[in-house]
Amino acid sequence: MEKSEIEMGSTSKGKAPLLAAAVHHNRPAGGYKRGAAVFDLILRVCAVAAAMVATIIMATTEQTLPFFTQFFQFQASYDDLPTFTFFVIAMAVVTGYLILSVPFSIVCIARPGVIGARLLLVTCDTLAVTLATAAGGASAAIVYLAHNGNSDANWLAICQQFNDFCQRVSGAVVASFVAVVLLIFLVVISAFALRKKH
Template sequence: MKAAGPIELGEGKSSAPARAGVSRGMAILGFILRILAFIGTLASAISMATTNETLPFFTQFIRFRAEYNDLPDFHVFSWLPMGVVSAYLLFSLPFSIFNIVRSKAQSIRILLIILDTAMLGLLTAGASAAAAIVYLAHRGNVRTNWFAICQQYNSFCERISGSLIGSFIGVVLLMLLILLSAVALSRHK
């Protein structure tokens, strides 16, 4: 007895509606990831920009205050890139909606891949540099007389560490966005 082969579609039939449904689903998933990345980077930027702690010293009139801008590298390497990336993600949402409505539009998807990759580089560089500064704040460096300030300023260090976690979540979400867009583009061939 002869084994049955795979079922073939007739020449007139195609899987175009199925492909359009998958492309639309991928575009919706990309939109959701973009919103999540925006929320993560915005929360990290706000958390970093509003971080401060005041400790009393000997009397109530003399106090030590720690703010994120006391460490100038935080301003340049963490808050600023997170703010730029979150603004980009907000402004890219209409393009992502356009991809949902017109799932066959490739030029917008290519533009988003290019810009997402640039923002991924910016956010990765900023989060990595800020992670090195946070590490020094937690551990210090005896050779360079950098004291570990997190032993005194616990709340300050917890907030900047939480902000870094949000930044790295944004990095992962941007990587997923790039991969998802690349897969969606490769399906159009």
């Protein structure tokens, strides 16, 4: 009788740690992935807002300086500069992509173990970071010249005359860099979610 009790005790002791380890191993992985997916969705919605604000502000930026007659007027508009036109197109593409990516982010919340949707998001997010960074960086250089000019190249600063125009394009560039930072966080989150073992 003592021998059977010892065998039963050793059997239960052998199974219990394995069962506990399996439960402990499975529970955090799913919770981690779901939490990362929820955070991804929040950041993605914020990135949509930032990219959309940048696009709208730049696309609606123009200022006219009236002089003595209406026949002599100076006007500054975003489409006067190819860099700002590229900015509007690029940020509009990024905004459209981020809106279309929201359903995939929701799928990652509902099914944290899905790898295909996460791989698609991290790949497209990386491309969106590249495009938004190119647009923001190029436009930031033009904004700097508009504020400070360049005496070596005889480029005059125009922001003393077109103050409203410069403030709006500067705000659009800042919003684009906010979108870039959020996209970088999205790439990092997706990378960690893919790296986490089941």
